[in-house]
Amino acid sequence: MQVTITINGESVSRDVEPRQLLVHFIRETPGLTGTHWGCDTSNCGACVVLMDGKPVKACTTLAAMCEGHEIRTVESLEVDGRLDPVQEGFHEKHALHCGFCTPGMLMTSRALLDENPNPTEDEIRTAISGGICRCTGYKNIVAAIRWAAEQEAATRQGA
Amino acid sequence: MATVENLPSARAERPIGFGRLKRKEDARFIRGKGTYLDDISLPGMMHGAMLRSPFAHARIVSIDTSRALAHPNVAAVVTAKDLETLGLAWMPTISYDTQAVLAGDKVRFQGQEVAFVIATDEYSARDALPLIDVEYEPLPAVVNARKALDADAPLIRDDKDGQTSNLASPTWEAGDEEATDSAFAEADTVVSRDIIYPRCHPAPLETCGMIADFNPETGQLDIYNGNQAPHAHRTVYAHVAGLAEHKIRIMCNDIGGGFGNKVPVYPGYVCAIAGSIVAGVPVKWVEDRTENLVSTGFARDYVMQAEMCSKDGKITGLRVDVIADHGAFDSTAQPTKFPAGFFHICCGSYDLQASHVKVKAVYTNKAPGGVAYRCSFRITEAVYLVERMVDALALEMGADPIDLRMRSFIGPEQFPYETTTGWTYDSGNYAETMKVAMGIAGYEDLRREQVEKRARGELMGIGVSFFTEGVGAGPRKHMDILGLSMNDGADLRVHPSGKAVVSLSAQTQGQGHETTFAQIVAEELGIPPEDVQVRHGDTDKSPYGLGTYGSRSTPVSGAAVAVVSRKVRDKARQIAATMLETRPEDLAWEKGRWYVKGDPEKEALIEDIAVRAYSGETLPEGMEGGLDAQVIYDPPNLTYPYGAYIAVVDVDPETAEVKVRRFIAVDDCGVRINPMIVDGQIHGGLAEGIGIALMEVITFDEEGNCLNSSFMDYLIPTALECPDFELGETVTPCPHHPLGAKGVGESPNVGSPPAIVNAVIDALHESHGVSHIDMPCTPARVWAAMQGRPEPPQ
Numbered sequence: 001m002q003v004t005i006t007i008n009g010e011s012v013s014r015d016v017e018p019r020q021l022l023v024h025f026i027r028e029t030p031g032l033t034g035t036h037w038g039c040d041t042s043n044c045g046a047c048v049v050l051m052d053g054k055p056v057k058a059c060t061t062l063a064a065m066c067e068g069h070e071i072r073t074v075e076s077l078e079v080d081g082r083l084d085p086v087q088e089g090f091h092e093k094h095a096l097h098c099g100f101c102t103p104g105m106l107m108t109s110r111a112l113l114d115e116n117p118n119p120t121e122d123e124i125r126t127a128i129s130g131g132i133c134r135c136t137g138y139k140n141i142v143a144a145i146r147w148a149a150e151q152e153a154a155t156r157q158g159a
Numbered sequence: 160m161a162t163v164e165n166l167p168s169a170r171a172e173r174p175i176g177f178g179r180l181k182r183k184e185d186a187r188f189i190r191g192k193g194t195y196l197d198d199i200s201l202p203g204m205m206h207g208a209m210l211r212s213p214f215a216h217a218r219i220v221s222i223d224t225s226r227a228l229a230h231p232n233v234a235a236v237v238t239a240k241d242l243e244t245l246g247l248a249w250m251p252t253i254s255y256d257t258q259a260v261l262a263g264d265k266v267r268f269q270g271q272e273v274a275f276v277i278a279t280d281e282y283s284a285r286d287a288l289p290l291i292d293v294e295y296e297p298l299p300a301v302v303n304a305r306k307a308l309d310a311d312a313p314l315i316r317d318d319k320d321g322q323t324s325n326l327a328s329p330t331w332e333a334g335d336e337e338a339t340d341s342a343f344a345e346a347d348t349v350v351s352r353d354i355i356y357p358r359c360h361p362a363p364l365e366t367c368g369m370i371a372d373f374n375p376e377t378g379q380l381d382i383y384n385g386n387q388a389p390h391a392h393r394t395v396y397a398h399v400a401g402l403a404e405h406k407i408r409i410m411c412n413d414i415g416g417g418f419g420n421k422v423p424v425y426p427g428y429v430c431a432i433a434g435s436i437v438a439g440v441p442v443k444w445v446e447d448r449t450e451n452l453v454s455t456g457f458a459r460d461y462v463m464q465a466e467m468c469s470k471d472g473k474i475t476g477l478r479v480d481v482i483a484d485h486g487a488f489d490s491t492a493q494p495t496k497f498p499a500g501f502f503h504i505c506c507g508s509y510d511l512q513a514s515h516v517k518v519k520a521v522y523t524n525k526a527p528g529g530v531a532y533r534c535s536f537r538i539t540e541a542v543y544l545v546e547r548m549v550d551a552l553a554l555e556m557g558a559d560p561i562d563l564r565m566r567s568f569i570g571p572e573q574f575p576y577e578t579t580t581g582w583t584y585d586s587g588n589y590a591e592t593m594k595v596a597m598g599i600a601g602y603e604d605l606r607r608e609q610v611e612k613r614a615r616g617e618l619m620g621i622g623v624s625f626f627t628e629g630v631g632a633g634p635r636k637h638m639d640i641l642g643l644s645m646n647d648g649a650d651l652r653v654h655p656s657g658k659a660v661v662s663l664s665a666q667t668q669g670q671g672h673e674t675t676f677a678q679i680v681a682e683e684l685g686i687p688p689e690d691v692q693v694r695h696g697d698t699d700k701s702p703y704g705l706g707t708y709g710s711r712s713t714p715v716s717g718a719a720v721a722v723v724s725r726k727v728r729d730k731a732r733q734i735a736a737t738m739l740e741t742r743p744e745d746l747a748w749e750k751g752r753w754y755v756k757g758d759p760e761k762e763a764l765i766e767d768i769a770v771r772a773y774s775g776e777t778l779p780e781g782m783e784g785g786l787d788a789q790v791i792y793d794p795p796n797l798t799y800p801y802g803a804y805i806a807v808v809d810v811d812p813e814t815a816e817v818k819v820r821r822f823i824a825v826d827d828c829g830v831r832i833n834p835m836i837v838d839g840q841i842h843g844g845l846a847e848g849i850g851i852a853l854m855e856v857i858t859f860d861e862e863g864n865c866l867n868s869s870f871m872d873y874l875i876p877t878a879l880e881c882p883d884f885e886l887g888e889t890v891t892p893c894p895h896h897p898l899g900a901k902g903v904g905e906s907p908n909v910g911s912p913p914a915i916v917n918a919v920i921d922a923l924h925e926s927h928g929v930s931h932i933d934m935p936c937t938p939a940r941v942w943a944a945m946q947g948r949p950e951p952p953q
Contacts, residue, residue, distance in 0.1 A: 039448045041448070094182065126879065
């Protein structure tokens with residue numbers, strides 16, 4: 001079946017099997033391998049992308065379900081050589097080790113801050129609890145998201 | 160991308176060396192530009208999928224691949240019969256056992272590899288799996304280590320000549336049995352416990368996989384694979400497949416976590432290689448999560464019976480008898496000169512009078528492995544055992560668990576200290592570290608809070624553990640794996656522009672090697688870390704060595720990099736002397752330059768020395784050009800990091816749910832090269848320790864069905880189960896490591912489970928009489944213990 005999905009602002013059209021998973025569609029068709037696959041069961045969150053601004057797990061979303069929707073992946077965060085504050089925050093606060101969960105964590109963080117620009121620690125922990133990081137113990141991920149929230153608040157004030 | 164803050168430097172304009180340098184490798188990861196195995200695609204590449212056994216124990220009557228081969232997208236189906244013709248049906252394990260690559264005679268655990276399909280795409284390869292018709296004749300299975308030794312237990316390894324029971328090893332012993340008997344005879348308090356460290360799994364977020372690309376014209380085999388020891392793997396493939404080692408190239412790019420799971424060679428790898436040889440195209444195989452959990456290297460699974468005694472308020476003796484469950488094939492990872500791994504470091508941090516340890520291994524109808532899960536060869540089990548026993552003893556004596564530890568510690572003046580099982584601890588000041596942890600925790604206040612809460616019927620527990628680890632395997636006089644010494648190489652090349660490339664045999668899986676090892680060169684040579692490229696993971700471009708596991712990167716490879724840097728520095732001194740027209744002994748070193756003693760303005764900067772080394776100008780008599788060096792580092796001893804951990808837990812009286820409210824970790828890992836990375840390693844290991852203590856377990860039903868085969872039932876802590884870890888540090892340099900570093904990666908995983916379990920018991924002892932519980936402390940298991948009927952995990 002023919003499926004057309006807007007991925008990072010580009011319209012991508014392809015003939016796929018109805019069963020094809022969104023994570024495979026993204027990784028194969030535009031070759032955006034930043035979106036990872038880790039568990040098959042919606043538990044680990046390595047595959048989180050934004051669908052119309054909301055985080056979804058691409059390993060349990062069919063490509064066909066995304067017809068006409070807008071998908072954002074980790075590759076969209078940096079714009080014109082400028083990192084997104086969540087990307088900077090993860091680097092500043094050492095919120096990644098092996099990097100495998102990072103794209104999903106970054107997209108989850110972006111969606112959180114878009115909806116709640118000033119989250120508490122509890123709100124951050126709840127927001128990222130759909131994902132597993134095996135390396136960091138989450139402490140620095142929480143700090144990174146707080147860091148990004150404060151950066152964005154400072155930018156808003158300055159604007 | 161690398162930024163530097165607060166770095167000490169002799170010269171302000173040259174910020175170099177140790178400190179909280181932000182990681183170089185982040186640049187690609189935060190952009191989604193890492194290169195993990197599944198991100199790689201080669202022209203003409205086909206995809207493999209593995210058919211696995213649904214039975215834990217069954218005879219294979221027949222395998223019919225004809226329907227699968229009729230699938231239009233299937234190129235080949237490989238079975239044991241095909242592998243036999245290539246001599247690849249069985250492979251050696253890292254414990255000198257054998258393991259079936261594909262099952263031919265019978266299957267011995269659920270999930271065992273039976274047939275390998277090669278197809279044009281992954282979906283088709285998996286579609287073909289149910290088209291393979293395998294007729295099985297089910298056999299009784301045994302999944303309990305003790306029952307495996309029963310006379311009527313089914314014989315699992317009937318493939319092995321002379322094997323008449325499920326014993327996988329002789330009984331290994333350490334310590335002094337007679338002296339231990341005396342210590343117990345003289346003791347005033349004795350406690351005993353049956354302690355199980357249940358089977359768990361490293362479960363890195365990226366599963367295991369490989370791309371094998373065999374070129375029949377040249378005989379060259381290129382392997383893309385995320386493994387923790389690429390050089391050792393290459394040697395194994397050369398032996399297994401009968402291929403020429405110099406024509407095998409392994410390329411490990413980015414690895415999505417390892418934790419020990421990516422140490423072994425798995426049947427899927429051998430099948431991908433065989434598939435590429437047979438099909439004549441590159442073959443990619445990537446396991447799914449269930450395959451990872453049910454078939455690849457598990458951890459722990461130790462059934463331990465222990466006794467500990469004290470005299471005059473001090474711990475004096477320890478007696479341990481262990482049955483190690485190694486699964487269907489003995490592929491446990493361990494340096495072979497110590498066949499029980501490092502379990503016999505179980506005398507802990509205490510100045511014991513005597514100890515005696517016995518370990519025997521058994522086969523069961525469970526997946527093979529026994530690899531570390533962030534642990535040096537069974538040290539985790541040893542630390543768990545001793546720290547549980549110390550608490551049991553304190554409970555029996557009515558002593559505060561910290562007081563008993565303080566009274567029994569090896570004193571700082573006793574180092575180097577030879578333990579009663581023959582290990583030589585390098586350095587330590589245990590009481591000092593314990594005090595720092597007590598200070599951060601506010602230990603006295605916590606005890607007061609506990610008394611108040613108990614009066615209100617609330618269940619609060621405070622748990623302590625104090626661990627000493629032996630890491631950085633290891634000295635070639637003591638240990639090897641498959642006959643390969645556990646040494647590591649480093650190759651440093653300073654280019655004419657003064658910028659450098661250092662090549663390592665260690666293999667990062669997220670530990671930040673590209674940053675830390677650049678910092679070591681920076682510290683030693685004064686070349687800024689951003690000007691030092693760290694190269695690893697490609698066997699054609701890095702020196703031989705045994706890789707990264709068991710916290711050995713900094714103790715072994717880190718030392719290698721320091722030593723190779725010093726070799727370059729020594730050569731630079733000779734060249735500087737020629738440049739400055741003086742004698743080498745008249746020069747003094749300061750980061751980045753040699754200068755004339757007494758005349759510090761007269762200097763040769765490292766970058767100027769580099770230019771000279773490659774130039775047409777005169778060099779010292781007899782010296783070759785260039786500014787390079789290579790070393791293989793053989794550590795004189797293991798390093799012995801240690802730490803004091805305190806857990807504060809609340810147990811819900813209604814649901815028995817355990818919440819880790821606070822976790823205090825004070826680690827002494829010697830000198831810290833990048834404290835930010837060290838802290839990060841500790842955070843991650845603590846989360847894993849919480850997982851093991853509270854939720855992570857691999858169990859089986861009586862028929863051998865694995866009950867934890869996905870992340871739906873193999874539970875891993877999320878941000879909600881982890882507290883905001885509170886860290887502290889003491890620094891006792893390692894006396895024999897060139898940088899004084901000891902290694903840290905596995906410490907938090909080793910030290911945290913006993914602290915948490917001790918805290919759970921501390922919460923429940925007074926009100927519910929609980930004096931023992933086995934992990935994981937799930938609500939159901941804690942509830943059962945509260946009702947006075949504790950259940951073993953299996």
